[in-house]
Structures are given as structure tokens and as C-alpha cells.
Amino acid sequence: MKKNMLVLFALIMSFSACKDSKTEKDPITLVREYYALLDTSDYDQIPVLLADSLQTQEGDYNPTYSHDGYEELLKWDAVFNPTYEVLDIVPEENGLYKATVSKIDTRIQFLHEKPIITDNYITITDGKISGVRTEYVDFDNETFGNNRTKLLTFIDEKQPELNGFLHDQTEAGGRKYLKALELYNIQPRFDLGKDLLLMHFDCKTDVDDLQAAAGLRTLMSHPNFMHVNYHAVAGTYGIQEGLYVPPNDLFQLAFGTNWINAHNRMEAAAEEVAQKVVSVLEAQGDIRIAEAGQSDFSAHLVKVLQQKLPELKTNERIHIVQHSDWNEEVTTPELLAFVKKQTNYHKIPDGNAVGNGTPGFRTPGYTQWKEEVTDPELKSVWELAVALSDKYNGKEGRYLNKAIEENGLDFSDLSEVCWMLKLEDIRDTEEFFERYVQ
Incomplete structure (x- = not known):
């Protein structure tokens, strides 16, 4: 009998061991479930996936968490509604697993303005995660x-x-x-009673600035914004190669005398714009610059203002909004560094894309504007903008704008003005015309 009991006990233990071996997660599945825990804030999974203590490291910061301590950290993280996306998992030497992860949440969107991507080196002990070391892959300090x-x-x-x-x-x-x-x-980004909006158009070598000018005139013609104090400047290019796109006829039609030509006369134009700016600053208004191009002209303008108003805190009173990586790349490097230091410089998501937090105003094949724009003055502005775009697009080595080549529109630079006026909820070209034309 005793022998039979021993055999039965051995069979039970053997069955139990087989069952455990079948249910134990493979390391890659374990890592994926760990990031699913972070993504969903499923705190019940902490004791299932994590060892009794979790050692973490980010640079010189290396706290160790108990289950309760880690749950408290995740509750902090969950407040910001995070999204974790595992981009890759690969085994490393010494039993480590490297997980490349993208994270975005309310806090990161404000501070970093795009997802943070990290490589995370995971240590697994007895089938549970016992250590996570984090190194940054894409982080704009x-x-x-x-x-x-x-x-x-x-x-x-x-x-x-x-x-x-x-x-x-x-x-x-x-x-x-x-x-x-x-x-x-919730702070107002633009004080309609005090501030001045400057929109600086490089007009080199992409024709999209022509349509952005038409978009600006359209927005400023709407009853909600017809009292905005604004001024346009043409020819504010940086160090990019390629021919200029002459905008004078369009700017004259769209803005009348409310624009200045900086083409081949940047220093003189900066003095002229400064005269308008000084009166606004002295009346306690701020200057809001939408960069429909590079920041070279803005840097010259700030330097003139610093000479005229040496007590002016330019990093508090002059605000620059940029949306394009390429625009920054072809700004004179020392001038880009200057405006980032001397002004309140803000980078927003690119206005060429839809669904990234700012309007997407680059739309191939969009011809509905021809029926939607019924105001005779606005219609003539759009017709001239499109005609000039077709005339110069890709010609004599100029940049070939595919959206415009495909019978569409591109006024992506206007996304910056929309952000200033807290209109970033506009989704795309179609919604812009629905709201501000019809």
C-alpha cells in the first residue's frame, strides 16, 4: 500500500511539473505582456509578471520597486493616459532581452511633442521580470x-x-x-486686442507659400478673425538652393499694403517691420511669428528690436511657431540657434500630415474649393494662387510639390496660425473650407 502511495505521489508531482513547464511563458511573450500591463494599467498582472523586487535604471537613476511601490508608480503613469507600442524584441547576450518601445501620453506630448522611443534591456529571473534598464533612442533633450x-x-x-x-x-x-x-x-495664445501676427513666407523654392498666403487671407476674412492685427512678409528664405517663386502679384491682391517684400533686401525689410512691431510692444502686445519658411528673417528682426528696445525681454514677448523639420534644416544654423535662445520658440507637428495634433493642409486632388469659395475677392485670390502654383511648380529646378501637381492644394504653413488661434482641432483641408469659407 505504501509503495502504491509513493507511486501515486510521483505521478502527481510529474504531472504538476509537466503542467508548469507547459504554462511557463516564453521570454518574448513575457516582455510583451509586461508592456501590455503598462499600456492598460492592469495592476493585477504585477505579481504574475514581475519578480518580488524590480530593479530599474535610467541613466544614474536606479530605484528598486516592490510590487506595491511599482503599482504606485504605474498609477502615476496612468494619469497621463499612456500608449506603449512595442516596436521590436530581440534576445541579447547574458540572457537579456532588448525591447524597443515607443511611448506617448499627455505629459510627453507637451514636453517632447512626439513619442519617446527607448531601448529597454529586460532581465528575467525564474520566469519573471526582475530588471529593466532603459536607454533613449529618440529623445529631443x-x-x-x-x-x-x-x-x-x-x-x-x-x-x-x-x-x-x-x-x-x-x-x-x-x-x-x-x-x-x-x-x-488654456492660456490664450493670441490676444486679439493687443498682439501682432507676423507670417513670414520664404517663397523659395516650393510654391506652397502661395496657397498658404491665400489661406491666411481666407482666415483673416472670417468674422471671427477680421480684427486680428496681422502683417505678411515675403522672401524670408534661408540657405536653401533653388529659384525664388515671385509672389508679388498675389500678395498685392491678397494683402494690399499689408505686406513687406524682403526678397534681396532682408536687412532693410527687418527695419521696416520693426517699426510696426515697436508700437505693438510699447502698447504691451506680444509678437507672434508664423514661420512659413526659415527663421533667418526672424533672427534679423529680433536683433533690430534688441537694438531699438534694449530692455525688451524678447524670449517672453516674441513668440515663433515652426512646423517643418526641413525649414529648420535650411535655416542658417547660428540664426536658428539665436531665435531658439532669444525668443519663445515653439515647434508643432507638421502641417503636411493629418491626425498628428495640428491641421493637415496638404491634399492631392482637392478641387472642391472652386465651388466652395463664393466670395468674389477670395475666389480671385485662390484662383491666382493656384495659377501661379501651376506656373512655377517644379519649373527650372524648383521643388516639385506632388500634391499641387496632382491638382490639389498645399497650404500646410497655415497650421501654425491655426495653432496660435487654438484652431488645431481642424482636421484637414476639407474641414477648413467648411468652417471658414461657406
Whole structure:
């Protein structure tokens, strides 16, 4: 009998071992489920996936978490509604697994303005994750730092009761952080009674500036914005090669005397614009610059203003909005560095794309404007903008704009003005015309 009991016990243990071996997760599945836990905030999975203590490391910061401590951290993280996307998982030497992960949330969108991508080296012990070491793959330290400084300065001056939110990684601390972001974001970006909008068009070598000018005139003609104090400047190019796209006839039709030509006369034009700007600044208005091109002209303008108004805090009173990586790449490097330091420089998602947080105003095959624009003056502006676009697009070595070649529109630079006026919820070209033309 005793022998039979021993055999039965051995069979049970053998069955149990087989069952455990079948249910134990393979490492790649374990890593994927770990990031699913982070993505869904499923705290019940913490003891299932993690060892009793989790060692983490980001640079010189290397805390170790218990299950309860890690749950508190995840509750902080969950406040910002994060999205984790696993881009790749590969085995490394010494039993490590490298997971390349993209993360975006409310906090990161404000500070970094795009997802942060990291390589995460995962240690697995006895079928559970026991260590995570993080290295940054795509992290814009300058943008992150500048936006963090803006937020902290605002909170310190306007909402000091929220101070301390930055380092409080508890759920309560996360909610304070989120409140700080909400208060910062509801600030008016443009004071209709005081501020001046400058839109600087490079007109070299892409014809999209012609259509952006038509878009600006359209928006400024709408009853909601017809009292905006604005001024256009043409020829504000940087160091890009290629021929100029002559915009004078269009700008004269669209803006009358409300524009200045900087083509081949940048220094003189900067002096002329400065005369308009000084009166606004002295009346306590701010200057909002939409860069429909590069920042070379803006840098010259700021330098003139610093000479005329040496007490002016240009990094508080002059605001520049840029949406294009290419525009930054063909700005004179030292002048780009100058405006980023000397102004409140803000980079927004590219206006050539749809669904990234700003309007997407580049639409091949869009011809509906011909029926939608019924105002005779606006119609003549759009007709001339499109005619000149067709005339110069891709000609004599100029950039070939595919959307315009395909009988469409591209006024992507207007996304910057929409952001200034808090119209970034406009989705695309069609919605723009529905709202502000019909």
C-alpha cells in the first residue's frame, strides 16, 4: 500500500511539473505582456509578471520597486493616459532581452511633442521580470527641457500652489502635474486686442507659400478673425538652393499694403517691420511669428528690436511657431540657434500630415474649393494662387510639390496660425473650407 502511495505521489508531482513547464511563458511573450500591463494599467498582472523586487535604471537613476511601490508608480503613469507600442524584441547576450518601445501620453506630448522611443534591456529571473534598464533612442533633450522650463515658470508665477508636482510620482502627484498642464494649455495664445501676427513666407523654392498666403487671407476674412492685427512678409528664405517663386502679384491682391517684400533686401525689410512691431510692444502686445519658411528673417528682426528696445525681454514677448523639420534644416544654423535662445520658440507637428495634433493642409486632388469659395475677392485670390502654383511648380529646378501637381492644394504653413488661434482641432483641408469659407 505504501509503495502504491509513493507511486501515486510521483505521478502527481510529474504531472504538476509537466503542467508548469507547459504554462511557463516564453521570454518574448513575457516582455510583451509586461508592456501590455503598462499600456492598460492592469495592476493585477504585477505579481504574475514581475519578480518580488524590480530593479530599474535610467541613466544614474536606479530605484528598486516592490510590487506595491511599482503599482504606485504605474498609477502615476496612468494619469497621463499612456500608449506603449512595442516596436521590436530581440534576445541579447547574458540572457537579456532588448525591447524597443515607443511611448506617448499627455505629459510627453507637451514636453517632447512626439513619442519617446527607448531601448529597454529586460532581465528575467525564474520566469519573471526582475530588471529593466532603459536607454533613449529618440529623445529631443532641447525641446523637452525648454517646454519643461516654460511649464515650471508659468506654475511658479501663476499657480504656485501646484509647485512640487514634477517630482511627485504618486497618483496624487500625477493629478497635480495634469492640472498644471491643463492650466498652461488654456492660456490664450493670441490676444486679439493687443498682439501682432507676423507670417513670414520664404517663397523659395516650393510654391506652397502661395496657397498658404491665400489661406491666411481666407482666415483673416472670417468674422471671427477680421480684427486680428496681422502683417505678411515675403522672401524670408534661408540657405536653401533653388529659384525664388515671385509672389508679388498675389500678395498685392491678397494683402494690399499689408505686406513687406524682403526678397534681396532682408536687412532693410527687418527695419521696416520693426517699426510696426515697436508700437505693438510699447502698447504691451506680444509678437507672434508664423514661420512659413526659415527663421533667418526672424533672427534679423529680433536683433533690430534688441537694438531699438534694449530692455525688451524678447524670449517672453516674441513668440515663433515652426512646423517643418526641413525649414529648420535650411535655416542658417547660428540664426536658428539665436531665435531658439532669444525668443519663445515653439515647434508643432507638421502641417503636411493629418491626425498628428495640428491641421493637415496638404491634399492631392482637392478641387472642391472652386465651388466652395463664393466670395468674389477670395475666389480671385485662390484662383491666382493656384495659377501661379501651376506656373512655377517644379519649373527650372524648383521643388516639385506632388500634391499641387496632382491638382490639389498645399497650404500646410497655415497650421501654425491655426495653432496660435487654438484652431488645431481642424482636421484637414476639407474641414477648413467648411468652417471658414461657406
